[in-house]
Amino acid sequence: MSKVNNKNVEQNVNDKDIIERYIYDVTRRVPEKQRQDIRLELTSLIEDMCEEEGATVEEVLEKLGSPAEFAKRYRDENNYIIGPDYYDNYIWVLKIGALATVISSIISAIIHGILSAGGFDDFINEFFKEGISAGISGLYTLVGIVTIVFVVLERLKVKVDIKPEDKWTPSSLPALPEKKALLSRGESIASIIIYVVLIGIFVFVPEIFGVFESTDNGFRSVSNVFNLENWNSIVPWFVGILGIAVFDDIVKVIYGKYCKAVMYSSIICNVISFGCIVVIFKFKDVWNPSFAKDLLAYTGKEAYSEGDILRFWGTDRISNIVIAFIFVISCLEIGVTVYKSLKYSEK
């Protein structure tokens, strides 16, 4: 008699265990805040089914089906980070970005190879070392940037779409865009590639900005323009600028023509990346402080003549010139985009 009881107890423990495992396997796949609720609800359900249908726990669980499937039905349907509307563009931009990264790493690798004073063997060696490391970290960065941008756009779109739309009539169809209003994909491709290559150079081979002397063994660096010791704290700002530029291009690809969205994106992106430039050149010790001194020592002169820009090395003036230059370019770009967007956007 007691043996039978023991068996029952054992069976009960087993059942409890398997129910708990089932419920855990469902709830671990649903959003945190629903877990407790679903756990309680499923516990009662399974107990009810066992009692009312006289079925074993195994039979009941089999009827309920796979926990993964159950959990999938519990989750909200639009549980994706990039939806079908943007998917094609996402893949497209990723491909362009990958291409740009490959080009950028090859260019960085060539520069690196040339600057590594040494023979052909050294060149090949440095080329592959730099190329592979720049390629891998570049790809990670780019996939990250593009994905984040699309996720942000997806969330923004969801927000915009929730707003009630005015009643649609055929007359509310947008006019066919004028040819001049269209933004060409080729331009976006070019822009992404140029940005990736330029930023790639700043990130991976900033030593190219400098003065070199030609020796029998290739090139030898005399001095760097930039403060390479401090470079690690500057790189993130360049990556930020790249991210913002890619964002702007993605908006252009998605809308395909000058419109309000493209206009706002252009304004915001230009302002933010101008901000990054100001940070880099005003607050980051970007210049190599001994550049002018190194050059003087190399040329053997005592001092620079009047009007020579290097006279101002170590003062704010050079940073100010760069910032003013970028400021003018940003203003021009904003101006052109705003003008075209206002001109071509439907009334």
Next chain:
Amino acid sequence: MEKDLVESLLSELRRGTLILGVLSQLDESRYGYALIQSLEEKGMSIDANTLYPLLRRLEKQELLCSEWNTEEAKPRKYYKRTEYGDTVYKIMIEQWNKISEGMAGLIGGNE
């Protein structure tokens, strides 16, 4: 392959009617398993892994409201139609009647 197609067509056909069926039973509050039973009794079978998530969704859409009853041995979540749910339910019935009339004409006419 073809079996999959038929199955997905059938489940699409059933989806809308399930919601109507579920709403019809929730003029008084019921918990999930009781609802499965009462639907089954009346000839509509629904799997628990369809019903439970559906109840949650209808609650999110404010057609249903729910309340936990923890006084009995097993804690149970009771669902009931809201006022808004009543309104929607009535509109759905009207539409259903129109559809079934129309379909009867279409399908019946072929025989």
